[in-house]
Amino acid sequence: MFTNQDVNLTILQKRAFNLRWASVPEGVIPLTAADPDFPCAPQIGEAISKYAKERYFSYAPSEGFDYFREAVANFHSLKRNVITNPDLVLAVDSAAYGIYMVCKTFLKPNEEAIVFNPVDFLFKYSVEAMQGKAVPFAVPLNPNESLNTAEFEKLITPQTKLICLCNPINPTGRVLTKEELTIIGNIAVKHNIIILSDEIWSDIVFEPNTYTSIASINENIAQQTIIVTGYSKSYGLAGLRVGSVIAPNQTLYNLLLLKSEHLSTVHGCNVLAQVAVTTALNECQDWLSNFVTHLTKMRDLCVTELNKINGIECLVPQGCYLVFPDISKTGMDAQTLQTILLEKAKVAVVPGLGKWFGERAQGHIRLSFATSEDILKDGLFRISKALN
Ligand SMILES: Cc1ncc(COP(=O)(O)O)c(C=O)c1O
Numbered sequence: 184m185f186t187n188q189d190v191n192l193t194i195l196q197k198r199a200f201n202l203r204w205a206s207v208p209e210g211v212i213p214l215t216a217a218d219p220d221f222p223c224a225p226q227i228g229e230a231i232s233k234y235a236k237e238r239y240f241s242y243a244p245s246e247g248f249d250y251f252r253e254a255v256a257n258f259h260s261l262k263r264n265v266i267t268n269p270d271l272v273l274a275v276d277s278a279a280y281g282i283y284m285v286c287k288t289f290l291k292p293n294e295e296a297i298v299f300n301p302v303d304f305l306f307k308y309s310v311e312a313m314q315g316k317a318v319p320f321a322v323p324l325n326p327n328e329s330l331n332t333a334e335f336e337k338l339i340t341p342q343t344k345l346i347c348l349c350n351p352i353n354p355t356g357r358v359l360t361k362e363e364l365t366i367i368g369n370i371a372v373k374h375n376i377i378i379l380s381d382e383i384w385s386d387i388v389f390e391p392n393t394y395t396s397i398a399s400i401n402e403n404i405a406q407q408t409i410i411v412t413g414y415s416k417s418y419g420l421a422g423l424r425v426g427s428v429i430a431p432n433q434t435l436y437n438l439l440l441l442k443s444e445h446l447s448t449v450h451g452c453n454v455l456a457q458v459a460v461t462t463a464l465n466e467c468q469d470w471l472s473n474f475v476t477h478l479t480k481m482r483d484l485c486v487t488e489l490n491k492i493n494g495i496e497c498l499v500p501q502g503c504y505l506v507f508p509d510i511s512k513t514g515m516d517a518q519t520l521q522t523i524l525l526e527k528a529k530v531a532v533v534p535g536l537g538k539w540f541g542e543r544a545q546g547h548i549r550l551s552f553a554t555s556e557d558i559l560k561d562g563l564f565r566i567s568k569a570l571n
Contacts, residue, residue: 185474185477224462248274251460252269263382264399271430272428273430273443276452279305281428282411287309289438292314294315294342295316295343298310299322301324301507302540319542321334332363336370339370345379350382375407378407381411383413384416384502414459418459478553486498496512510548517544533550
């Protein structure tokens with residue numbers, strides 16, 4: 184299922200954009216955007232074909248098909264211990280839009296949102312799109328260090344309206360502990376601040392680490408939380424543009440729905456994407472567990488090989504299929520190293536630039552290891568040859 188034969192480069196070179204196979208020059212291996220090189224589970228393809236063969240693509244309900252909302256609610260009840268029901272699940276056209284929509288609903292100009300640093304650019308982007316202020320909270324670059332929750336609370340002001348959590352954290356691969364989440368959750372309750380909990384990476388957690396959703400800790404915290412999740416990472420459905428927003432608090436849910444523009448059909452989630460996600464959640468858990476087993480092997484390979492390269496120090500991520508090595512001892516900055524790797528090694532990576540991950544990403548590069556062992560080995564060999 185996850186061998187080299189399963190990666191179809193001819194198709195990827197035509198279809199995988201966003202820094203990947205279709206966007207890089209021929210001969211370059213992209214270990215860039217976090218999107219797997221493997222096709223999705225066969226059941227998903229079959230479910231979409233069945234729907235398509237019936238040739239009706241009428242409007243879906245604005246909040247999503249009942250079966251989609253039920254599958255998402257069941258998943259969060261059974262797998263994440265979050266008490267919710269289908270009426271509090273909104274099908275959206277991507278996790279990215281979910282983040283944007285939460286910011287649009289709860290932030291006015293000049294209001295503040297706490298955003299991890301480093302973290303994926305989408306949070307800062309969405310806060311600033313509302314003319315809000317993204318207040319950076321330094322999270323450890325070393326996944327084994329704890330969050331400084333005392334510093335976290337100092338960032339709260341009367342203007343703070345939103346806490347943007349990303350758990351596990353893209354790009355550091357840190358999985359937040361229940362203790363850390365409880366402290367953050369209690370701070371949010373105390374100051375009446377909404378928590379945006381981005382859980383898109385929550386399926387990709389490596390043993391012995393375990394995942395806790397902040398909304399599962401207690402009812403008070405759940406009432407302050409809005410979960411945003413997506414299916415691009417775990418199920419390889421990025422191009423279907425689909426995600427879910429779950430608000431255990433009915434009042435918050437109603438506000439989100441109103442701002443979502445779903446009721447006017449300006450936005451909404453397409454039908455095939457909903458069929459795909461329902462199938463993924465109801466029928467593809469074995470596929471996912473095999474994928475995580477494969478990723479665990481790739482993570483170990485990646486960390487071991489990168490640490491053999493002069494000037495590169497790579498810690499073991501607890502979650503996400505990403506490594507975020509420190510490259511400062513190469514004597515190059517991330518942008519220079521990225522260019523050299525592209526030109527000399529013919530491997531594309533993401534440089535740790537402020538615009539992608541925040542200022543604290545400096546001196547790092549990000550690599551995705553969601554590919555076959557052969558492709559990953561080839562990419563790592565090329566990097567090693569170019570740098571050693
Ligand atoms: C933390 C995080 N949130 C959201 C997204 C976007 O997901 P989607 O493809 O569903 O928009 C990504 C994609 O890289 C991500 O890493």
